[in-house]
Amino acid sequence: MNEQRNNNNKKNYLIFALICVGLLLVFNAFIVPAVNKAKIKETNYSFFLKQLDAGTVTQAEIKDDSIVFEVNDSGDKKLYSTVKIEDPDLVERLYKNGKVDFTGKIEHENPIVTFIFSWVLPIILMVVLWTVLMRGMSKRMGNSMAFGKSNAKIYVKAQTGKTFGDVAGQDEAKEALVEIVDFLHNPQKYAEIGASLPKGALLVGPPGTGKTLLAQAVAGEANVPFFSISGSEFVEMFVGMGAAKVRDLFKQANDKAPCIVFIDEIDTIGKKRDGHIGGNDEREQTLNQLLTEMDGFDGKRGVVILAATNRPDSLDPALLRPGRFDRRIPAELPDLAGREAILRVHAHKIKTDPDIDYNAIARATAGASGAELANIINEGALRAVRNGRQTVCQSDLEESVEVVIAGYQRKNAVISQQEKEIIAYHEIGHALVAAKQKDSAPVHKITIIPRTSGALGYTMQVDEGEKFLLTKEEALARIATLTGGRSAEEIIFNSCTTGASNDIEKATQLARAMVTRYGMSSSFDMIALETVNNQYLGGDTSLACSPETAAHIDEEVNNIVRTAHEKAKQILRDNINKLRELSHYLLEKETITGEEFMAILNKESAPEELSNDLI
Numbered sequence: 001m002n003e004q005r006n007n008n009n010k011k012n013y014l015i016f017a018l019i020c021v022g023l024l025l026v027f028n029a030f031i032v033p034a035v036n037k038a039k040i041k042e043t044n045y046s047f048f049l050k051q052l053d054a055g056t057v058t059q060a061e062i063k064d065d066s067i068v069f070e071v072n073d074s075g076d077k078k079l080y081s082t083v084k085i086e087d088p089d090l091v092e093r094l095y096k097n098g099k100v101d102f103t104g105k106i107e108h109e110n111p112i113v114t115f116i117f118s119w120v121l122p123i124i125l126m127v128v129l130w131t132v133l134m135r136g137m138s139k140r141m142g143n144s145m146a147f148g149k150s151n152a153k154i155y156v157k158a159q160t161g162k163t164f165g166d167v168a169g170q171d172e173a174k175e176a177l178v179e180i181v182d183f184l185h186n187p188q189k190y191a192e193i194g195a196s197l198p199k200g201a202l203l204v205g206p207p208g209t210g211k212t213l214l215a216q217a218v219a220g221e222a223n224v225p226f227f228s229i230s231g232s233e234f235v236e237m238f239v240g241m242g243a244a245k246v247r248d249l250f251k252q253a254n255d256k257a258p259c260i261v262f263i264d265e266i267d268t269i270g271k272k273r274d275g276h277i278g279g280n281d282e283r284e285q286t287l288n289q290l291l292t293e294m295d296g297f298d299g300k301r302g303v304v305i306l307a308a309t310n311r312p313d314s315l316d317p318a319l320l321r322p323g324r325f326d327r328r329i330p331a332e333l334p335d336l337a338g339r340e341a342i343l344r345v346h347a348h349k350i351k352t353d354p355d356i357d358y359n360a361i362a363r364a365t366a367g368a369s370g371a372e373l374a375n376i377i378n379e380g381a382l383r384a385v386r387n388g389r390q391t392v393c394q395s396d397l398e399e400s401v402e403v404v405i406a407g408y409q410r411k412n413a414v415i416s417q418q419e420k421e422i423i424a425y426h427e428i429g430h431a432l433v434a435a436k437q438k439d440s441a442p443v444h445k446i447t448i449i450p451r452t453s454g455a456l457g458y459t460m461q462v463d464e465g466e467k468f469l470l471t472k473e474e475a476l477a478r479i480a481t482l483t484g485g486r487s488a489e490e491i492i493f494n495s496c497t498t499g500a501s502n503d504i505e506k507a508t509q510l511a512r513a514m515v516t517r518y519g520m521s522s523s524f525d526m527i528a529l530e531t532v533n534n535q536y537l538g539g540d541t542s543l544a545c546s547p548e549t550a551a552h553i554d555e556e557v558n559n560i561v562r563t564a565h566e567k568a569k570q571i572l573r574d575n576i577n578k579l580r581e582l583s584h585y586l587l588e589k590e591t592i593t594g595e596e597f598m599a600i601l602n603k604e605s606a607p608e609e610l611s612n613d614l615i
């Protein structure tokens, strides 16, 4: 690797040297003579003879093809040159004219001027050219011509001003990091027992769970230098440059020990080396250098490497082995208590009403990351300003939850009455199927106000507490609820619309996961038919089975959804009066709460409706 870099350097210096020599030659061959010649006036041979006869020529230099002579025109000395004509009497003429000194070379070149023009000026020009060129190049290529010198600016001591108090939830992660900070402050406490500091800790988790924030908090809490760099900053255009940067970073860190080095998004350089021909040489060299450097330094000196990634499965195993990143600190999506705490931390920065129910907001945001929760609080504050209020109230936050989930309200979307009716039946279909199944979460809110995400309406269900497991019954109930919208359209209007596309997608996804990953189907046992690729980034899957099995899976998925669909339709048929009543109510109100919904649902049906039902 070293050699590679040196080779690169050598090549560059060679080019530089060649340019220098070239420029010198050009100067000496053309420019210097030209400058000197400028002082010499060209004349014809007869002028020379005339001057010779007049006796004004004081010096003459006879060259191969020209004669340069000096004329003393009453004290004013001038230089002339003329072509040399084949003249056998020339020497005699000169000799006769005794004044001419024709043995010496005429000193018509000013030595200082010559020196400046042939040596100093070219060198100055070259240096200027070189700097301008380099500057332009490094701008375009991000410093790749800096010959392996890392840009020291990137590793500034961070002044983040963040502390662990700014990080809510994530208690396990905080605990692990607090220990590292403690070690840097009191190394002797650990040394007495003989414990050595973990060399590295890897923060893993989905985007927006506070990994970068945790590292910033460590920087704020540990009173030691903190070097922060993003993995992408090691990615260079030329092979070996990234490696040189790694080397430089660790050199700086070693000089400043005890200190912390934080590499964000380490997956950019830490990807598995797959041995493909024509693989990314530069990245592999950078990774190799990182591995070497992490082995190279002494854990007792107190250099701790923190790194963050949301793709731990793509990291090279060599990077993850003990002795390098021996600690893995998960930063998972926050649970109910965590969400509430995060909401409170961020609400601290804004003015709120005193009686805000953060727990309710936290319950409505299952699966939201810390970044999304921070965004919800900010959206709420913006809404308060928009409405001309001084403080943020509960409804601001509730509305902003929906903004984050489904986008802004499209207040002036024009939807025909007939379509509105279909949408109302669709949503009540979902809600009714949910309410009539015992394994389903309670309905929180139903609305038919369109949103910028494209949703024409939606039914929000909110669990009472935190759920960690999903039973088979709950999964089936959820699929039935998802098919409830389409079922209502079919029963009432005897046709179906495109409005169910999102429901279909979600129902299929869940049914598929039940068959391929959760072992919840009747025809397969506990067999993993699919593997999850990016656990933290969307969780896309790839099939791991024969084509025949794949066909069988599709059939099984179809069966699950079909059964759920039938069940939903049956529930709606059994409650058709409630379906109509609730839909009309929703059509009128546009948004109803879960309580309103349940009140109408639990109300005794009017007798005439009952008799209608019996007919």
Ligand code: ADP
Binding pocket: 166, 167, 168, 169, 170, 205, 206, 207, 208, 209, 210, 211, 212, 213, 214, 308, 342, 345, 369, 370, 371, 372, 374
């Ligand atoms: P990532 O895990 O993708 O690096 P960040 O650390 O950049 O996520 O988090 C983005 C933002 O989300 C933070 O600046 C912070 O405002 C908010 N946030 C995320 N997690 C938390 C948390 N646990 N406590 C408080 N704020 C958080």
Ligand code: MG
Binding pocket: 211, 212, 264, 308
């Ligand atoms: Mg980050």
Ligand code: ZN
Binding pocket: 426, 430, 485, 486, 499, 500, 503
């Ligand atoms: Zn729907």
